[in-house]
Amino acid sequence: MISVVIPVWNRAGMVGRTLESLAAQTVWPGRVVLVDNDSTDDTARVLRQWAMGRKDVEVVCERVPGAAAARNCGLAAVDSEYVMFFDSDDVMPAGHVADVVRGLRDNGLPDIGAFDAVIRTDSGAVMPKPFRRGDVMFNHLFHGVLSTQRMVVKTSVIRGCGGWNASLRVWDDLELGVRLLSRGAGVKRLELTAPVTIMSHGDSITGTAFSPKAGLWEAALDCCDKELPRRYASLTDYRRAILAGDYLREGRPDLAAGVMVTHRPWLMALIRRYVAAGGRGVAEIARIFR
Structure with a gap:
């Protein structure tokens, strides 16, 4: 079976x-x-x-x-x-x-x-x-x-x-x-x-840090965009904001600056800083503002 x-x-x-x-x-x-x-x-x-x-x-x-x-x-x-x-x-x-x-x-x-x-x-x-x-x-x-x-x-x-x-x-x-x-x-x-x-662990397929594979995460989100129904279209920008925050937390503001979002840019900027400071629970923010 x-x-x-x-x-x-x-x-x-x-x-x-x-x-x-x-x-x-x-x-x-x-x-x-x-x-x-x-x-x-x-x-x-x-x-x-x-x-x-x-x-x-x-x-x-x-x-x-x-x-x-x-x-x-x-x-x-x-x-x-x-x-x-x-x-x-x-x-x-x-x-x-x-x-x-x-x-x-x-x-x-x-x-x-x-x-x-x-x-x-x-x-x-x-x-x-x-x-x-x-x-x-x-x-x-x-x-x-x-x-x-x-x-x-x-x-x-x-x-x-x-x-x-x-x-x-x-x-x-x-x-x-x-x-x-x-x-x-x-x-x-x-x-x-x-x-x-x-x-x-560090040797797992995705690893434990984001910066070493910058660009690959964004490519996956771009592919998700092509498949998502319209009512979910904004959610990948929340994931991008989280990713940008992870880059900032890892000391790579240059990578964070390259992550492009279009949904509520002011909110995405806040989320980036929140994640960079160790904040969690962005999904609940997305439930409210999506």
Whole structure:
């Protein structure tokens, strides 16, 4: 019923924890597709060795760089009704696949099943990331409720909307969620016995700082603009103002000055300064002024 796709790039020494959490599943996925994204370390050998002797595990290679391209490669190998994407440094609880299958059936096999997660930092701090009820598009834009590890999607639905946007190197899951919702995909919250654990560290796909990837975040928001229904069009400017505030907080006023907004410029300027000073909760401001 469900396949799991995991892209991996140069993580021979790190991917083992993710693979161990997959091996511990009480219900095995219909297929596991491990995508070596043209690694230059020992990743390909590690993946092949782990796959050896395991049922329905396939190792494929994608030479086009980027997690989105690698996920599309894995998606092409999937023949199940649903697909989940997972990153190569994250951990799923032992009952995750079983919980997701049960949740999908209990909710009438929706287009998308979404669920809670927790973020764990290098320092050991844990931050809950619950699925927020209400306007799913709004909550995805501000809280990432359809981020990579937090959803399962019908294979036909994600293929029907074009798969992952391989031109994006960051926030590709933000853009994918916007595209899925804009094209009518229905979402149900799945109740899990335990959340998936997303590891946040400097070597993660998105990293922990914004300045080193300046321009890439803006490109993702530009792509979101092309898909968003009119009533949500102003919300990406709030995200741009938050991004500009992050640049300021990281000591890069030059990058902040280059972030262009058109919606309520006076408010966006206040939000930039607020975020730069450590302020949070911009989503609530957006609810009022959107």
